[in-house]
Amino acid sequence: MFGERPIEMGTLGHEVPVLRHIRSNSVYVSLFQSAFPRRREPKDVISFETVGRAIAAFQRTIVSANSAYDKFVAGDRPALSAAAQRGLRLFRSDRMQCATCHKPPFFTDAVGTPHFHNTGLYNVDGAGGLPGPDQGLANETHKKVDIGRFRTPTLRNISVTAPYMHDGSMKTLGDVVDHYASGGRAAQKGQPSPLRSTRVQGFEITSAEQGDLIAFLNSLTDKTFLSAPRYQTPYR
Ligand code: HEC
Known part of the structure; x- marks a missing residue:
């Protein structure tokens, strides 16, 4: 809420109007009163402390584990279409290596100790640079090797979260x-990023295989969630 680098929610410097806004909302007043019944003073019922606790408590309930893929893993084999099953094998294959970074069950390697990778999106200067101020992990570490390295995002519910990549520069899963x-996209212009991961070096894929891989990515959508x-x- 208060982060400045980067600004996420922009609350810093706007504390008074933000609290006033929440406190003037009758839906929130009654929800907060029932969530924090022992606080008597109105200013204690809705404060940045209780707002933070409420958001954290809500986030801990956000668990998505009922996709076709999850049913398949739990033993319901027909839940995953034949195309998606072929796509899963491609996803895990040595040729494509997707699962080495997007590790099941969370489809990321950022659980616990986060890992950061350069997927070769950009190479604006011959040295792997990105356009604009966001140079990825390097913005924090100031190390050249960290330019363009980003945390691996989960792929759960990926079919409903376009556009893709940290800057939203890809419209479809086909583009990805x-x-x-x-x-890496920079290689499409003949200028692969010198900083791209050893696991993003390109591979052959037929259009049928591309369809299968995308069918698998779509199978990570959890409609009940x-x-x-x-x-x-x-x-x-
Ligand atoms: C070297 C690790 C690595 C490998 C291998 C890898 N990815 Fe990624 N993937 C990442 C990282 C890091 C990002 C975020 C990049 C960014 O935001 O600029 C990402 C982003 C994505 C996204 C977009 C996610 C979003 O929310 O915007 C999709 C979809 C994706 N990868 C699918 C795949 C598929 C399919 C494969 C295999 C063909 C694959 N990845 C291989 C690390 C990897």
């Missing part, structure tokens, strides 16, 4: 697969 197949009333706005 083309990016990896070419050894996405439509569950408890994750919807309280203003219903």
Whole structure:
């Protein structure tokens, strides 16, 4: 809420109007009163402490584990279409190596100790540079080797979260697969990033295989999770 580098929620410097806004909302007043019943003073019921606790408590309930892929893993083999099953094998293959970074069950290697990778999206200066001020992990470490390295995002529910990549520069999952197949988007212009991961060096893929891989990515969509009333706005 208060982060400045980068600004996420922009609360810093706007504490008074933000609290006033939440406190003037009757839906939130009653929800906070029932969540924090022992606090008597109105200013203690809705404060940045209780707002932070409420958000944290909510986030801990956000668990998505009922996709077709999850059912398949739990033993319901027909839950995953034949195409998606072929796509899963490609996803885990030595040729494509997706699963080495997007590790099941979370489809990321950022659980616990986060790992950061350069997928070769950009090479604006011949040295692997990115356009604009966001140079990835290097913005924090100031090391050249960290330019363009980003935390591996989860792929759960990936079909509903376009556009893709840290800067939203890819519209479709097809664009993303083309990016990896070419050894990083920068390589499509003949200028692969010298900083790209050894695991993003490009591979052959047929259009049928591309369809299978995307069918697998779509099988990570958890419709019961996405439509569950408890994750919807309280203003219903
Ligand atoms: C070397 C580690 C690595 C490998 C191998 C890898 N990825 Fe990624 N993937 C990443 C990182 C890091 C990002 C985030 C890049 C960014 O934001 O600029 C990412 C982003 C993505 C995204 C976009 C996620 C989003 O929310 O925007 C998709 C989809 C994806 N990868 C699928 C794949 C597929 C399919 C493969 C195999 C063909 C693959 N990845 C191989 C590390 C990897």
